[in-house]
Amino acid sequence: MSSPSTDATLPDGFDWLSLDPEEEVVWIGKPHSMSLVPALVIGVPLSLVLVGLAIIASAYLSRENTEYVITTEALYKKRGVVSRDVKRVGFEKVQDTSYSQDFFGTQFGYGSVDISTAGGAGVELSFDNVEDPKRVQELVNERIRARDRRGDADDGESAADVLDDVLAELRAIRAAVEGDAAPATRDGGVDHDATTETGSSAADEE
Numbered sequence: 491m492s493s494p495s496t497d498a499t500l501p502d503g504f505d506w507l508s509l510d511p512e513e514e515v516v517w518i519g520k521p522h523s524m525s526l527v528p529a530l531v532i533g534v535p536l537s538l539v540l541v542g543l544a545i546i547a548s549a550y551l552s553r554e555n556t557e558y559v560i561t562t563e564a565l566y567k568k569r570g571v572v573s574r575d576v577k578r579v580g581f582e583k584v585q586d587t588s589y590s591q592d593f594f595g596t597q598f599g600y601g602s603v604d605i606s607t608a609g610g611a612g613v614e615l616s617f618d619n620v621e622d623p624k625r626v627q628e629l630v631n632e633r634i635r636a637r638d639r640r641g642d643a644d645d646g647e648s649a650a651d652v653l654d655d656v657l658a659e660l661r662a663i664r665a666a667v668e669g670d671a672a673p674a675t676r677d678g679g680v681d682h683d684a685t686t687e688t689g690s691s692a693a694d695e696e
Contacts, residue, residue, distance in 0.1 A: 506568050506576055507559060517560040517629050521553040522600035525619035558617045560629055562636075565605060567615055579615045581637045583607040587630050589623035603627050 500507060500515060509515070529549030536542030551571045559566040564580045585608040591601035601623035607614040620626050 504557070504559075506574060507566060509561060510563060513561050513563045515559060515561050516633060517558075517626070519558045519617070519620050519626070521556055521619035522598065522621045523553070524594070524598035525600055526550060526553060527594050527598065553619075556618070558620065560626075560633065562633065565615055565617075565630065567617065577615055579605055579607060581634050583614075584630070584634055587627050587634075589627045591623065595619070595623075603630065605630070 501518070504518075526546075526549050529546050533542035533545035533549075536545065552569070555571050556569040557567075559568075564578050565584075566576065566578050568574065568576045584605055586606040587603065588606075589601050589603045595601040600619050600621050602619060603617040603623050603626045604613040605615040605617075606612065617623070617626060
């Protein structure tokens with residue numbers, strides 16, 4: 491039984507995943523090994539006519555070539571036996587999350603986590619047959635809340651910067667206006683400029 495990883499370092503075989511410089515891995519998983527039970531239940535009785543073997547082989551290869559990753563920025567899903575299909579959904583687009591378990595999933599502890607996006611039609615991404623789907627859903631919701639908090643902090647910082655710039659401009663304008671309105675000199679409460687003072691001095695000397 492495979493268990494999900496929460497290490498920040500990617501194991502071998504994840505060359506398909508390209509992360510941003512500051513993006514970190516939160517969780518790595520794949521379909522639960524017991525999710526093969528339904529295929530075995532159907533395939534084993536039909537194995538005598540070879541159809542059952544094809545059903546079992548298809549289910550096994552599908553599980554082995556499906557991987558899920560949760561990072562600090564987005565959700566990733568990789569699948570494909572012959573070809574490779576990688577899908578990414580950023581947390582800024584996630585609108586809703588849910589999880590479900592069928593009969594076998596309830597018995598063996600696995601289920602599917604569905605991700606819906608804003609403006610999307612239905613489920614945009616699903617982590618199928620993962621171990622402890624409730625915990626995986628909680629991890630996704632935690633990352634959404636963390637991104638929302640970070641977004642609010644960034645908005646607050648930007649608003650403060652803009653306010654500081656506006657206040658600095660207002661102070662500069664006020665200083666310029668007050669400088670232009672100030673008198674050149676004052677003498678006994680009577681304003682006069684340098685020309686008047688020079689003229690008065692010359693008259694006194696005569």
